[in-house]
Amino acid sequence: MTGILLITHQGLGESLVECVRHVMGNVPDNLKVLSVMADEDTQRKEKEGRALIAQMDSGAGVLILADMFGATPSNIARRLRQPGHVEVVAGVNLPMLLRAVCYREQPLAELVQKALQGGRECIVLMGKEDDSNVATGCADN
C-alpha cells in the first residue's frame, strides 16, 4: 500500500490529518506528516523526511503532498523525490488528501493522477447552477 506523506508549513498538515479523522472516522497508519517550522534547518528536515519515507515504504512507494510549490516544504519534498517511487504533488487541499487516502491501494502512478484530479476538480464556485456537476466531480470523497 502506497504511503502518503504530507510536507507542509507547521500546523497545516496536522490539521488536514484531523479533517481525515473527522470525515473517515480514523487515520490510516500509512499517512504521516512532516511539519516545517519557520527558520528550521532544512537539511535536518530532509533527513527526517528520508527516515519517514523509509519507515512508510512497503515497496509500493510514497506519495508526498506539499502545501505550495516554491515554498520551503515543497523544496524539501523535491529533494526527497525518487521518480516513479516517491512522487510529489504540490497544492494539497482536503479533497485531494481524501481522494489519495481512499485510493492508496492503487499503484503510485495512478494515485498521483487521482490526487491531481481530486484536488483540481473539487475547486469549485458554489451556486445552484453548479452543484449537479460538482457533486459528480467530488462524488468519491
Next chain:
Amino acid sequence: MTGILLITHQGLGESLVECVRHVMGNVPDNLKVLSVMADEDTQRKEKEGRALIAQMDSGAGVLILADMFGATPSNIARRLRQPGHVEVVAGVNLPMLLRAVCYREQPLAELVQKALQGGRECIVLMGKEDDSNVATGCADN
C-alpha cells in the same frame, strides 16, 4: 476591499491563516476564520457567519473559501451565499488563499476567478520537466 472568510473544519482555517502570516509577514484585517467543530450546532454557526460577514463587509462583499464541497462547513457557507455579493469557493488550498489575499482589492467577481485559477493551477506534479510551467502558473504567489 473584499473580505475573505475561511469556513473550514476546526483547525484547518487557523493553520492556513498562520501560513499567510509566515509567507506574507502579517495577516490582513479582512481575513477571518469561522471554524466548525464536529457535531456543532450549524444554525448557531450560520448566525456567527452572518455576524462576521456583516462586520467584514465594507460594501465590496465577501469571498468565502470553504475546505470541501459537500462537507458541513461548505453547507454553512452555501447558506451564507448572497449571489454577486457573498460568493463561495470550495476546495481551498494555500495557493488559492494567498492569491485571494494578494488580489483582495479587486472586485469580487474577479477575485473569485483569481481564487479558482490560483487554486487549480498550483496543483502540480513536481518534477524537472514541469517546473518551468509551474513557476509561471504560481508566479504571483
